[in-house]
Amino acid sequence: MVRGWLGFVLGAPNVATTRTATATAFRDARILRGATDKNGRYDAAKLARLLDWTISDIAQYLGRDASTISRFGASPIHQEKLAALASLTQEVFEIMREDLRATRAWFRTPIRALDGSSPQQLILSGNFRRVSGLIEESRSGLAS
Amino acid sequence: MLTGAPLDAAVLQLPSRPRRDAYFRATRLVFASDPLGRQRPIVAQRFNLAGGARVLYLADDQVTALHEAQAFGFPASSIAIIPVQFDLRAVVDLRDPAVHKLLQTDSVELSINFRSVPAGAPPAATQILGERAAASLRIDGLLYESPARPGHFDLAVIEAALRPLGSSLVVNDPNNKLTDALP
DSSP: OEEOGGGOEEEOSOHHHHHHHHHHHHHHHTGGGGGBOTTSOBOHHHHHHHHTOOHHHHHHHHTSOHHHHHHHTTOGGGHHHHHHHHHHHHHHHHHTTTOHHHHHHHHHSOOGGGTTOOHHHHHHTTOHHHHHHHHHHHHHOOOO | OOOHHHHHHHHHHOOOEEEEEEEEEEEEGGGTTSTTOTTOOOOOBTTBOTTSOOEEEEESSHHHHHHHHHTTOOTTSOEEEEEEEEEEEEEEETTOHHHHHHHTOOHHHHHSOGGGSOTTSOOOHHHHHHHHHHHHTSOOEEEEEOSSSTTOEEEEEEGGGHHHHTOEEEEEEGGGTEEEEEO
């Protein structure tokens, strides 16, 4: 068993586990498609489900009332912000080797480079740019 | 910290020393084939602005480099730690009180997280300093306390000054097919 930073278990040398992990990865790779409706519009509720956020969370991100999001979550007026969040999610998903659980955990975890705030906290408090900036930085080198 | 013309004047007076050693660069494994980051985007970092000076960030040892990478919170991501040999001619030690005095700054200001600066506010003092140091072409390195691992330090290499000062960076790891040099 390989133990990664912060004690995360990265994988076990077991064929069945590997096969399951591969299947999960293939399933997860299609997940962002699951965040869109039949017209290809991002749907707030589906994106919230993907990230394991509540409707209230995604409503806060969109600056709307939760009841509005429940009824009109794929409205054109939300598309720009939902696309930005979906794109960020996809990038984190790739960094996390297409592991949805790790992706969700990253959004919830206090990050030292963000002064101990979690990406989710920052996004919900209107600081999306700080989180996307951190992901951009990771393409340039990892120095805090 | 000073700004504008007084900062430019102070930068020219900063005490610097040659420094030759091997430090470490942390990068996501997917980018390891570009060990000195020639193709990297210039995003805002501690001593540079987005689209500004090319500054390469190194850590004093492998563990510090890992701590730096860990600060991004990517536990399940593969990271490469690349040894970089450097031969620099003018490194300013930002831990030096004499440097603080010349720049009219302190360790608190120098350790502020540039990511915390609100949108629309002026850049962090360290970013302004890095950009002015790069413009001077007289400083090729800034040594500073590692934000991720107290007691250790990082080196910000100012690439624009390498050629004018006759400085260099080398990665020479043929076993892993990693070979590159700057300038």
